[in-house]
Amino acid sequence: MSIKDLFGQDLEVINLGLKSFHSDLKTQGVKSVHVNWKPKAGGKKNMLNLLSKINKVKKL
Amino acid sequence: MSLQTIVKRNAYYDSVTLMVITRELQKLDGVEDVLVGMGTELNLDMAKDLGLAEGELDTLTANDLFIAAKIDEAQVSMQEIEEAFNDLLNKKTESDDEDYNPPSLSSAIQSMPGANIVLVSVPGQYAASEVDEALEAGLHVMLFSDNVSVEEELRLKQKAVEKGLLMMGPDCGTAIINGIPLCFANAVRRGKIGVVGASGTGTQEVTVQVHKLGEGLSQVIGTGGRDLKEQIGGLMMIQAFESLIADPETEVVVLISKPPDASVAEKIYAIAKNSPKPVVIDFIGGDRTAIEAVGAIPCISLEDAAQKAVKVLKGQEFKDFAGFSLPEEEITEMVERELAKLSSDQTELRAFFTGGTLADEAMKILGQNYQIYSNIPLSPELAIENLPEGRGHICVDLGEDQFTRGRPHPMIDPQTRTDFFKSHVDEQTAIILVDVVLGFGSHKDPAGAVADSVREIRQQLSKKGRDVVVIASVCGTDLDSQDLNKSVASLEAEGILVMPSNAQATRLTDRIMQRMVKGV
Numbered sequence: 001m002s003i004k005d006l007f008g009q010d011l012e013v014i015n016l017g018l019k020s021f022h023s024d025l026k027t028q029g030v031k032s033v034h035v036n037w038k039p040k041a042g043g044k045k046n047m048l049n050l051l052s053k054i055n056k057v058k059k060l
Numbered sequence: 061m062s063l064q065t066i067v068k069r070n071a072y073y074d075s076v077t078l079m080v081i082t083r084e085l086q087k088l089d090g091v092e093d094v095l096v097g098m099g100t101e102l103n104l105d106m107a108k109d110l111g112l113a114e115g116e117l118d119t120l121t122a123n124d125l126f127i128a129a130k131i132d133e134a135q136v137s138m139q140e141i142e143e144a145f146n147d148l149l150n151k152k153t154e155s156d157d158e159d160y161n162p163p164s165l166s167s168a169i170q171s172m173p174g175a176n177i178v179l180v181s182v183p184g185q186y187a188a189s190e191v192d193e194a195l196e197a198g199l200h201v202m203l204f205s206d207n208v209s210v211e212e213e214l215r216l217k218q219k220a221v222e223k224g225l226l227m228m229g230p231d232c233g234t235a236i237i238n239g240i241p242l243c244f245a246n247a248v249r250r251g252k253i254g255v256v257g258a259s260g261t262g263t264q265e266v267t268v269q270v271h272k273l274g275e276g277l278s279q280v281i282g283t284g285g286r287d288l289k290e291q292i293g294g295l296m297m298i299q300a301f302e303s304l305i306a307d308p309e310t311e312v313v314v315l316i317s318k319p320p321d322a323s324v325a326e327k328i329y330a331i332a333k334n335s336p337k338p339v340v341i342d343f344i345g346g347d348r349t350a351i352e353a354v355g356a357i358p359c360i361s362l363e364d365a366a367q368k369a370v371k372v373l374k375g376q377e378f379k380d381f382a383g384f385s386l387p388e389e390e391i392t393e394m395v396e397r398e399l400a401k402l403s404s405d406q407t408e409l410r411a412f413f414t415g416g417t418l419a420d421e422a423m424k425i426l427g428q429n430y431q432i433y434s435n436i437p438l439s440p441e442l443a444i445e446n447l448p449e450g451r452g453h454i455c456v457d458l459g460e461d462q463f464t465r466g467r468p469h470p471m472i473d474p475q476t477r478t479d480f481f482k483s484h485v486d487e488q489t490a491i492i493l494v495d496v497v498l499g500f501g502s503h504k505d506p507a508g509a510v511a512d513s514v515r516e517i518r519q520q521l522s523k524k525g526r527d528v529v530v531i532a533s534v535c536g537t538d539l540d541s542q543d544l545n546k547s548v549a550s551l552e553a554e555g556i557l558v559m560p561s562n563a564q565a566t567r568l569t570d571r572i573m574q575r576m577v578k579g580v
Contacts, residue, residue, distance in 0.1 A: 002224045003303040006176055006200055007279060011240050014168045016190055017181030017204065018074050021243055024500045030240055033175070035168045036161040038072035039186050043100060043122025052189065 090135025203229025233260035244501035247539035251276020254310035261415025269366030288320035361563035474509035498536025507547035
């Protein structure tokens with residue numbers, strides 16, 4: 001979606017991280033989904049690298 | 061004292077929640093020190109630094125939560141600490157909605173097919189891959205997280221430009237898209253002035269001043285602080301600038317940043333030169349002649365930028381605003397009244413800022429006449445470590461990394477500044493200068509916290525027969541939940557001089573300091 005299109009639409013937000021940002025949007029009546037996010041692969045660097053390689057292969 | 065640890069595996073909570081809880085647990089009787097965090101490298105290092113690391117912590121992952129505490133078991137048990145933790149956590153989450161929370165970005169995209177923007181505030185080391193996924197899906201991004209490398213930033217912004225998307229950040233704290241404030245932003249009316257800002261509180265100050273002048277904002281787009289460095293090349297400022305030029309709702313464009321690298325400035329000036337819409341530029345302390353040469357409007361402060369944008373919009377004449385909103389006689393009277401409070405050996409300034417750009421602007425104004433030592437100094441010799449025998453004028457940006465390690469940003473939690481009032485104000489302090497930033501994301505009553513600190517410090521100083529001058533500005537509006545008028549009233553009730561902008565608060569400080577030094 002282009003920036004021009006974004007400017008013409010109601011915001012629909014996906015929030016990853018601090019939940020207060022999602023709560024602030026909800027109180028303003030903005031459509032927002034908060035992701036129950038946690039680091040992939042327990043945040044372990046070697047596992048993350050491996051995951052990223054697998055994803056690249058998948059895309060190919 | 062004994063060192064004890066509780067571990068909860070596979071229990072993820074965001075860092076701000078855990079930092080606020082840590083601070084509350086620290087207040088419990090019998091707790092000498094405590095740290096609550098996820099098992100990230102950073103948190104585990106911090107536990108070691110604090111002497112709170114023991115055995116089991118080595119086995120944690122970033123998805124495991126730990127509570128490590130040094131306690132006096134005669135006063136408090138680890139079980140009581142855990143109960144207090146659970147209570148605090150429940151209090152934080154009880155107001156949360158019962159909506160579906162998808163477990164990943166991809167599932168969120170599936171559950172919200174109309175999604176158009178993704179806010180990312182996860183720890184920096186995990187942020188880039190999430191942003192990548194959002195851009196791949198054709199979504200605009202606001203990246204609040206810091207600790208994202210320049211290389212990653214460049215790659216993500218190149219991808220965004222290629223796809224015609226916004227990638228605001230990293231370390232982007234404020235934006236207002238289609239009238240909706242995102243992250244740290246003030247509630248302002250909609251209007252015809254568009255802003256692109258590379259500095260968070262600088263952008264907030266401009267939007268607030270536009271609102272106070274009765275006008276409004278079409279779009280406010282953040283870029284992140286490094287965007288105008290040569291390595292990034294201003295990719296997002298250019299993208300956002302061009303989008304505002306094309307936006308039919310925007311009639312005047314304002315650009316806010318610290319001075320860009322020369323090669324980037326050239327690109328921005330080239331666009332400004334061909335812009336069919338007026339362009340107001342505040343490259344705080346930047347090259348005025350170069351801005352004028354391309355037909356854009358240079359500014360001398362954030363407030364000046366807002367005033368010029370509003371005047372241009374209304375087709376009115378404008379000139380630099382370097383004065384005060386109040387009549388000169390009132391300012392002179394104010395200066396004399398405040399000076400009468402001080403003894404002759406009270407000479408020093410203590411400026412405690414929560415907004416980095418506001419601190420920078422204050423130093424640029426005061427630095428013309430005084431040596432101001434700071435953790436974000438105007439020149440390296442003015443680094444706070446070089447303060448001669450601990451005496452001199454100090455301006456501190458309390459939002460810098462050194463003060464936010466393991467602590468929430470002072471705009472969220474005023475405790476860091478409360479501590480600074482206690483540790484950095486003494487009998488030689490003449491003036492205290494502060495900012496009070498309202499809006500979404502900020503503390504629920506930052507003015508109240510400043511008022512409490514001032515009351516306390518005045519009580520301390522009065523025992524030594526001293527008083528102190530306190531000057532503040534409030535970056536906020538009547539529409540913010542903290543309410544500008546209520547905030548101003550609570551500051552004024554403590555005898556704090558509240559000025560209508562950061563620039564005016566700093567100028568009043570300058571006026572009093574000049575009168576102290578020169579006696580004129």
